[in-house]
Amino acid sequence: MFAVLKTGGKQYKVQSGDILRVEKIAADAGEKVQFNEILMVGSTVGTPIVAGAAVQAEVIDQIKGEKVIHFVKRRRKHSSQRTKGHRQQLTLLKVTEILEKGADKTGVKTAVGAGSVDAGKPAAKAVAPKPAKGGDDLKKLSGVGPALEKKLHEAGVTTFAQIAAWTPEQVAAMDQKLSFKGRIEREGWIEQAKELAKG
Template identity: 45%
Template sequence: MFAIVRTGGKQYRVAAGDKIAVEKIAGNAGDSISLGDVLLAGEGSELKAAKDLTVSAEIIAQAKSEKVIVFKKRRRHNYRRRNGHRQQMTILKITAIGNEKPKAAAKKAEEPKVEAAKPAAEKKPAAAKKPAAKKTDA
C-alpha cells in the first residue's frame, strides 16, 4: 500500500519501510510520529479513501542537507558576496500506513545476517621457515 503525504510544504509518495528526508520536524532519534495530512492512498492501481488515514513514521536522525552556495555579484562595481546555507532536515522511516503492519520481508532485510563461525581446525598453521645459513668469507 502507498500513500501521498504532505509535510513541510512538499508532497511525498511513501510505502511501509521507505526512508524519506523531510523538512525539520521536532523530535529526537527513535521517536514515533504520525503524519496526518494524507492526500491519496492506494494499492497497485486501485485508489482508496484517504479520509481519516494516518501514516506512522519513526525519526531516524536529525541532519542537515547539502550546502547551497548563495553568490551575489554586480558587474563592474567590485561587489561580490558569497554565503552558504545548509537546511535542517529530518530523516524518517515509514512504519505503517493506516492500520497496515510492515511486511515481514522488510523486517528481514533490516536484520543483519549472522554467519556461522568457521571452526579453527580448518585453518592450516603457517609452515615454519628454516633459518638462513650464515655466509662465511673464505
C-alpha cells in the same frame, strides 16, 4: 500499499519501510511521529485530504542537507558581490505503517514541521508573551527596534539587568536562537545595558 503525504510544503509518495528525508520535524531520534495530511492512499484520492488516513514513521536522526552556495554579483558595481552558504535542517525518517482508516493518535506524536499542520486541529495563533511589568524599554539599545524587542521578549529578556549579566555562552546561544550573527558584540549591548541599568 502506498500513500502520498504532505509535510514542509512538499509531497512525498511513500510505502512501508521507506527511508525519507523531510523538512525538520520537532522530534528526537527514536520517537514515533504521525502524518495526518494524507493526499492519497492506494486508489483513494483525498478532497483535499483522505479523512481518517495517516502515515506513521520513526525518527532515525536529525541531519543537515548538502551545502548550497549562493553567489550574487552585480554588473557594473565595483566590489558588489556576496557569497552565502546554507545547509537545510532535515529529519531522517523510516515509514513504519500506512493507516487507511481509523488513524490512532494515542502514544504517537503528530508530525509538525515547516508548513505542516495537524489536519484534525486548526492552526493555533501564536501569541507573543507580554513583557513582565516593570520591564525596560529595550529599544534604547543600539540597533534594537520594535520587531527585535518583540523577539527578545519572546525569549524571556525584558530588562537591561538581564542583558548586562549575560555570559559569553549566553551571548552565543542568543546569537544562534535569534539569528543575530554577532550583533550583540558588534553593537556593544552588554556595555550599553550596564549603563542603562544604572541610570
